[in-house]
Amino acid sequence: MLNPPASPLKFPRLLLTGAGGNLGKELRPRLKSYCDVLRVSHRSELGASAPGEEIMLASLENKAQMMALMKDVDAVVHMGGVSTEQPWNPILASNIVGMVNLYEAARLQGTQRIVFASSNHVTGFYRQDEVVNTKMPPKPDGFYGLSKAFGEDLAELYWARWGIETVSLRIGSSYAEPKDRRMLATWLSFDDLERLVVAALTAPIVGHTIIYGMSDNQTTWWDNTHAKHIGYRPLDSSDVFRSAAEKRQPHIDGNDKAAIYQGGAFVKASPHG
Ligand code: 15L
Numbered sequence: 001m002l003n004p005p006a007s008p009l010k011f012p013r014l015l016l017t018g019a020g021g022n023l024g025k026e027l028r029p030r031l032k033s034y035c036d037v038l039r040v041s042h043r044s045e046l047g048a049s050a051p052g053e054e055i056m057l058a059s060l061e062n063k064a065q066m067m068a069l070m071k072d073v074d075a076v077v078h079m080g081g082v083s084t085e086q087p088w089n090p091i092l093a094s095n096i097v098g099m100v101n102l103y104e105a106a107r108l109q110g111t112q113r114i115v116f117a118s119s120n121h122v123t124g125f126y127r128q129d130e131v132v133n134t135k136m137p138p139k140p141d142g143f144y145g146l147s148k149a150f151g152e153d154l155a156e157l158y159w160a161r162w163g164i165e166t167v168s169l170r171i172g173s174s175y176a177e178p179k180d181r182r183m184l185a186t187w188l189s190f191d192d193l194e195r196l197v198v199a200a201l202t203a204p205i206v207g208h209t210i211i212y213g214m215s216d217n218q219t220t221w222w223d224n225t226h227a228k229h230i231g232y233r234p235l236d237s238s239d240v241f242r243s244a245a246e247k248r249q250p251h252i253d254g255n256d257k258a259a260i261y262q263g264g265a266f267v268k269a270s271p272h273g
Pocket of ligand 1: 037057084120121171173174186263
């Protein structure tokens, strides 16, 4: 966990959705420094609330629950939704219908800033020998990546029509350490995830900005030139794990689609169950 700045910008009420997910669990204790009240939400039990927290369970696909969840919320860190390649129906419910419910509730309840957990799988069908910037066309690698591309377009619409600001985070691979050689390029440490989310929350003017979420890795496939105004400065790097990752995976099959495309195993995952 980072030490917050001496007098951090504080939101009166900040909502964290998906607070029970892998990254939501990491962010839940870290976001407290940036708000007076942290509202934490998930589709299932979250345990006892900590000081300064409000717990509100909600299903993204339930419009009434999302309207209640967003009441008096100043900003949202939206980590909720399906986070892997799955059949279309659960993705439709959480990542499409759920996303529309979130933004309609933000419009009607007056929430002005959303940080949206998009994914690198929006551009997963670019090759690993290409460098992608955020103005290049999406190449989603499955239903999950496609749903995140929809989320980014929805955010763009709500900015253009209703002035709701969003930073869409195309998160790479956020784990305690890189698990394989692909993650030497896509790894995002938990501390850099916090740096990225806080920068996205506190940057003065963002409109709708897309930014890739990776640490300061020697190997990188992503170019954040068009997101410099967010002020994200990663301080960790996958390089310290390079020899361990290469030892775990000494050979790469050049004909394996997971080794050719940036989406890795997602480009081969079957969405049909
Ligand atoms: C994602 O978007 C997934 O949510 C996460 O579990 C990882 O698979 C990550 O992509 C990745 O590409 O490593």
